[in-house]
Amino acid sequence: MGVLFLFQDPLGDDRGLAYQYPRAALYQEAGEGFADLLAVGGEAQEGRLLLKVRLARYPNPLEGPLGFSLATVALFLDTGEGGEETLVPGLRTPPGEGWEVGFSLTGFGAERRDPSGKRTPARVWREGEWVVLDTGLPPGAYGVYGGVGLFDPFAPGYLRPTSPSGGPWTLLAPPGSPPLVDLLAENPKDQVRAYETGVLKPSRPPRLSLRRESLLAFALGGVSLLLAFLLRR
Template identity: 70%
Template sequence: MGVLFLFQDPLGDDHGLGYLYPQAALYREAGEGFADLLALAGEARDGKLVLRVRLARYPNPLGGPLGFSLAAVVLHLDTAFGGEEELLPGLRTPKGEGWEVAYLLTGFGAEERTPGGEKRAVPARKAGEWVEVETPLPPGPYGYYGAVGLFDPFAPWYLRPVSPQGGPWTLMAPPGSLPAVDLLAQDPKAQAEAYQSGVLRPMRKGGFPLRRESLVAFALGFLSLGLAFLLRR
């Protein structure tokens, strides 16, 4: 077992750009913070990547077997060149940094999804204040996108929709707003920019993007050094 990365997200930023939560008694009684992402971490276990999510609170009025039931977490991973650039309706990746696999986590389980729409269940568990998702992926230099919304079992990404009027079961937000109240970002400014521009930058260990151009430049530089050494001899 080994910690691969830890990305922290600010406390108390689970309101998008001024979203108002639904007014049903279920949400009023739960209070705030249940959709507030605090951290995303990764560990290597038996050669596989385990994703660990930390939320601020875990109310469970619906009796989710994982110990919470009102939030839904969507994690998109950039594991190769290219990929699908739409993360959620109204939210995209930067050019060339699309995703190849996603993991949806709710209090009722976790599933893996592909850009083509394939779905399959993956193991998940509550471990103290963290919720873990076991992936079949080997550890690698991936990019991570994260979004948290209110759980809706009938919505495409299990994220409760928004409307300008709001309602008992609907988030109040301007027309065209994302169905996510929190995005994985290093600070409030970065999150606000993502909501405003519709482009979310991935979190990467070390901050270096996985780009074909970067690898080509590295290879050419290494080749030049090798040729210079041979010519000197």
């Protein structure tokens, strides 16, 4: 198994631009952090790319088989030229950096989809605090887009919608806001800019890196994530 990359995301930035969570008791009782993205990593295993996702917390009031049930993780990979530039309503890629393969990851399983809307099941499992997704793709220097929203089994992409008025089961957010409360952006200013402009920059691994350097980065990232988690508690 080879570590390819680790993208970290700041702790406690799961509020979009002044989003307010739904008022239903389910969310009030769950507490904070269940939709807070901390990291997305990539590993090569038997010629396939595995994506690993870390959230701050995993409450599971709906008894999802993966050990969480309130968050939906949206992942998109830019694997070639062109591609679809709409990520979710209210959020796009930069021009010419669209995605070719997308994934919706919930506590109840994962789906792979393409820009045409075709959906197929994807293999997913838990490894401790990480949720691991088998993309079925060969490892590559792909651009990665990611974000976390609130799970809704009936909504497109399993993402609970936003509205300017909010509600018991709806996120309160400015008009046209994407249904994602956290975006994959290692620099907090990049996340703010993405919400303000509606354009999210991809995270891209170094094209040339030694495996030893990647392993060191992954180890250091793991230490910083542990420290952040302990400090939050």
